[in-house]
Amino acid sequence: MIIVKVGGGETVNMPFVLEDFARISGPKILVHGGNFELNSLSKALQYPPKMITSSTGQKSRFTDEKTMDMFMMVYAGKINKRIVECLQKQGVNAFGVSGVDGGLVRGKRRGSIRCVEDGKPVVLHGDFTGSIEEVNVELLHLLLDAGYTPVITSPILSYEGDALNVDHDKLAMQIATSMKADKLIYLFEAPGLLQDVQDPTSVVKTISLKTIDQTLEYAQGRMKKKVLAAKWTIEEGVEEVYFSDGRVENPVQKALRGEGTVIRKV
Amino acid sequence: MIIVKVGGGETVNMPFVLEDFARISGPKILVHGGNFELNSLSKALQYPPKMITSSTGQKSRFTDEKTMDMFMMVYAGKINKRIVECLQKQGVNAFGVSGVDGGLVRGKRRGSIRCVEDGKPVVLHGDFTGSIEEVNVELLHLLLDAGYTPVITSPILSYEGDALNVDHDKLAMQIATSMKADKLIYLFEAPGLLQDVQDPTSVVKTISLKTIDQTLEYAQGRMKKKVLAAKWTIEEGVEEVYFSDGRVENPVQKALRGEGTVIRKV
Numbered sequence A, B: 001m002i003i004v005k006v007g008g009g010e011t012v013n014m015p016f017v018l019e020d021f022a023r024i025s026g027p028k029i030l031v032h033g034g035n036f037e038l039n040s041l042s043k044a045l046q047y048p049p050k051m052i053t054s055s056t057g058q059k060s061r062f063t064d065e066k067t068m069d070m071f072m073m074v075y076a077g078k079i080n081k082r083i084v085e086c087l088q089k090q091g092v093n094a095f096g097v098s099g100v101d102g103g104l105v106r107g108k109r110r111g112s113i114r115c116v117e118d119g120k121p122v123v124l125h126g127d128f129t130g131s132i133e134e135v136n137v138e139l140l141h142l143l144l145d146a147g148y149t150p151v152i153t154s155p156i157l158s159y160e161g162d163a164l165n166v167d168h169d170k171l172a173m174q175i176a177t178s179m180k181a182d183k184l185i186y187l188f189e190a191p192g193l194l195q196d197v198q199d200p201t202s203v204v205k206t207i208s209l210k211t212i213d214q215t216l217e218y219a220q221g222r223m224k225k226k227v228l229a230a231k232w233t234i235e236e237g238v239e240e241v242y243f244s245d246g247r248v249e250n251p252v253q254k255a256l257r258g259e260g261t262v263i264r265k266v
Helices: A014-023 A035-044 A064-087 A135-144 A166-178 A221-235 A253-256 B014-023 B035-044 B065-089 B137-144 B168-178 B224-235 B253-256
Strands: A002-006 A028-032 A051-054 A059-061 A094-099 A104-117 A122-134 A149-158 A183-188 A207-208 A240-245 A261-264 B001-008 B028-032 B051-054 B060-062 B094-097 B104-116 B120-135 B149-158 B183-188 B206-208 B240-245 B261-264
Touching: A002 A014, A002 A166, A014 A064, A014 A253, A028 A064, A028 A166, A028 B060, A035 A064, A059 A207, A064 A094, A064 A122, A064 B094, A064 B149, A094 B065, A094 B094, A104 A166, A122 A149, A122 A166, A135 A149, A149 B065, A166 A183, A166 A221, A183 A221, A221 A240, A221 A261, A240 A253, A261 B120, A261 B168, B001 B014, B001 B168, B014 B065, B014 B253, B028 B065, B028 B168, B035 B065, B065 B094, B065 B149, B065 B261, B094 B240, B120 B168, B137 B149, B149 B168, B149 B261, B168 B183, B183 B224, B183 B253, B206 B224, B224 B240, B224 B261, B240 B253
Parallel strands: A002 A028, A002 A183, A028 A149, A094 A149, A104 A149, A183 A240, A207 A261, B001 B028, B001 B183, B028 B149, B094 B149, B104 B149, B183 B240, B206 B261
Antiparallel strands: A051 A059, A051 A104, A104 A122, A240 A261, B051 B060, B051 B104, B104 B120, B240 B261
16 A cells, blocks of 8 residues: 655645556555645735744644634645545546544644744643544545545544644654555655755665664754654554655656655665 | 535524534434635635526526635535534534545536626636536445444536536435435525515425425525425435524424424325
8 A cells, every 4th residue: 555645835746746646556545735725825814824833943833713714625625625636537536535534533632832932932722733643544444445545634633523733744654554554655845855955966865764863964844754754654664655756747656766765664 | 314404604503503413313414505604705815706697597606716716615625624523522423525525426517607697698618517417325325334424515526527516405405315315404594485585484384295386486596496406305205305494403303393394295
């Protein structure tokens, strides 16, 4: 089984990704983001995103109730259904499902967040983000066995029944490990993990569990999260994790040919 | 099996509807609209709805590509996922699914529309609306048998793979007849079918197939469509169709007690 996670960046070429995803034979699952579109919508609705910095320095989107409404509109609505439509046109019996549907993905709500504003520590309440705890694998097998290809996105469901925004790289990771997938492919707006973020030719071709901690020295921002997700994915038994370019033609084939970064146990 | 269709009007009380829907025992399916919210979003995004009048005098929303994007945001996104969240909180294992997912509902795209603008006949192209032809009952049984409660909305999928906006009263009707449901309940912004639209006490209590054509004389606008849908639903073997008030507490129980309009074969 192959899990493909496509990021929601502005320059990701979704038609290229979906065309190539459609060609994968065997069971497959697509996980997608929607960050750029969500920012566009929230600006158009004059409710711009509020980015916060945690006490450990991590940046994330503060997701209040209105932001969650917009999140549902973009992720589970427009992007998810446009992807399903595009895959259906190519003969893939795609089935869009968010983490709340049938309790597909469950997690813990953070509730209040300690963060830093203008250098001062503050506690924010009313946040609908959280961690992922479990994936309803029976539901995914039910769909896959019946010939459907799941197209998955947030929100997920808290144990109290609240819709939560979660990290989609971790969502893909949890789905890959829970489903005991063979491969997990991350497609985003870079040719792979770069040794020098300014130099697109500095792609790290292969990483093993032995060398992965060293890469954390130059992996920056969201790439650091992806590397940690990849490490855990491999430790949990997935054979290969790929970081590859989602802006080019045939991005899945190129990833599998090793044109980006390949992470393996050894 | 009971199918409940809740309209997307401004004054429909969704918490009341969902609380009561949650109490229905046995297999059930919810079909929902989202008209008021879609109008609000399209105004906020400065892309107001374009209402057209067909050559036969029927009013409908012209659904171009951008309108379909907003349609997906509101119907399949925010409203569908907020309903799922609310039902999950009440212990119902709700599963949101649009007509495109797994080809749940298939239909024919109209494509171009003959309509009347300023009294003159015109043909509009690029419309993504259509008729409903078939419901994937295997998929609904798959979900129901596994313990999930489907929460269904548009868009549906054309045979060419395009997402289509369809009439939700007809969608509920098609689901009820295809699933051989026992009862179909329409909840909306009126106490039932009114003999005099100005007089909320003029509810027609019971209608049979013998008397239904007479009601078309006073059923106005969208109520005419609902009456025709009800007629066809009963003819296809569903025992009872209810028209009842979606603005009040316990709207499902009240409908079943006959507080609105009940339509039966005899």
